[in-house]
Amino acid sequence: MAAMTAAAVPATGSFQKQDEEWRAVLSPEQFRVLRLKGTDKRGKGEFTKKFEEGTYSCAGCGTALYKSTTKFDSGCGWPAFFDAIPGAIKQTPEAGGRRMEITCAVCDGHLGHVFKGEGYSTPTDQRHCVNSVSLKFSSAGSSQ
Structure with missing residues (x-):
């Protein structure tokens, strides 16, 4: 299945x-x-250290989730992004309120968690900590 664009x-x-x-x-x-x-x-995922230009999509349904321009090295051992493609993910508070579970808005696949207020110098001060196995990557030059 081809990756979907945010508009789709x-x-x-x-x-x-x-x-x-x-x-x-x-x-x-x-x-x-x-x-x-x-x-x-932790630290073993295919996309943890990948910083090539492109789009990260849901491994379950192909929905585009993150652009590489929002990826950063947080040192946490999982791919980290400071923002998702609008409408691509759902955030659900977990007990205790320390983090939010993130799932694909289309297939409800578990992606990881969002942590806020950790002091990263990103535009949102959020860390979307995403499991590599939940993602597929398409480089900017590839056809999707």
């Missing part, structure tokens, strides 16, 4: 599948993280 983001939750259908299209690790709200290993 379907209505929230419009890309629903049963677990068996997800298992057929996702790797076991992608299923564990995207569907069961797991976390990939």
Whole structure:
């Protein structure tokens, strides 16, 4: 499936599948993280140290989530972004209020968490800490 542009983001939750259908299209690790709200290993993800120009999309449904221009090196061990493509993610507060869970607005796949007020010198003072396995990357020069 081709990656969607921000303007082509379907209505929230419009890309629903049963677990068996997800298992057929996702790797076991992608299923564990995207569907069961797991976390990939710190510092081991494919995109943690990648800073090439392009777009990061949901590994579950292909929705464009983040532009590389919002990615920064937070030192946390996971890909970090200071903002998402408008309308691409949902944020849900977790108990305790320290962080917000982030999910794909289209397929509800678990992406990671947002932390606010950590003092990073970014325009939003937010860190979207995203599991690499939840993402696919398309370089700026590739056809999507």
